[in-house]
Amino acid sequence: MASLNAVVANLFFLCTISIASSLEVGKGPFTYIFGDSMSDVGNNNYLPLCLAKSDYPWYGIDYKYGLPTGRFTNGRTIGDIMAEKLGISSPPPYLSLSMDDNTILEGGVNYASGGAGILNETGLYFIQKLSFDNQITAFETTRNAIAQKIGEEAAEKLCNDAFYLVALGSNDYINNFLQPFMADGTIYTHNEFMVLLMTTLDRQLRRLYDLGARMISFDGLAPLGCIPSQRVRSGTGQCLEHVNQFALEFNSQAKKLLNGLNFKLPGAKMVLSDTYTVVMDLIENPQKYGFTTSHTSCCNVDTTVGGLCLPNSQLCPNRREFVFWDAYHTSDAANQIIADRLFAEAGVSQAPPPAPLVGSGPVPSPAAPSLNSEPAPSPSS
Structure with missing residues (x-):
């Protein structure tokens, strides 16, 4: 994100135009979010067998x-903050909605699911999750429901004018290729695995395009070798440079793919956001942004199996001083910086800020949450 090109700025400019020219059924800009635990706002809470959940203290x-909401951080996701800047409410989790009501006409939907990847086999040991293919199918269900309410022509225009945030690929490495017990890391060389990822992503983005998506911002991978869960594997606490190289190669190939799709698909405006650069800057120069610690997590769970912030975790004294919340996920404060950089460099004028969300309520009890809550029914068309 440190060097967003003019195409990215144009994408966000077009997105802001859609606020003024959005359909009467919504206030716009309609925003659809696809991703993994960095973007999940509660979808996994509705999957009863899912092992990738954050519905307990100290999340939220x-x-x-x-209180915990299913977000894998102490506060807001980057998607939440982006929505604030666009002047809309954060899109709700898909699995919390009924396709029969008009909520689907109120600004967008979040399909992200913790543990998800580009490949369907990624995160298989989480039992349940919405892979990118599953998320696209859920979007298709949403689109069909919208068409039933406002007609096919209006639904097509809504989807064409909407903004699509896609952030996937981290789990294809962290919870697939880099895991010794997963088949892909044994079957494929990295070059072969990259071909598999790009071939699959090409098909998926074309499918989104066929459903009406035109303006797609795809988040490149962060420096995965520097996140706390990978540093502990080095034995010295240093970044794993070969993992960072994997991320850079992925980003390079993804950018080529997106540029190629823009050339082949009429009206497509797909861009790669350079997440790698801004997160690396946060890691290497934390003081520049008001942080003190970027090599370990606030929850001190770098060596804990799973690397998540459990109710018995010992939190850091000041959560705003840590780049990482747990062994995998950035903190609310870091997410704010990432979103700020994106908007500043894209030259977008943001809407007036809403009432602050952070720190507005009581600190939750560290008692373990109930695991027997009844999940809400899945949406249907």
């Missing part, structure tokens, strides 16, 4: 009322 301690 700096979100509304200090």
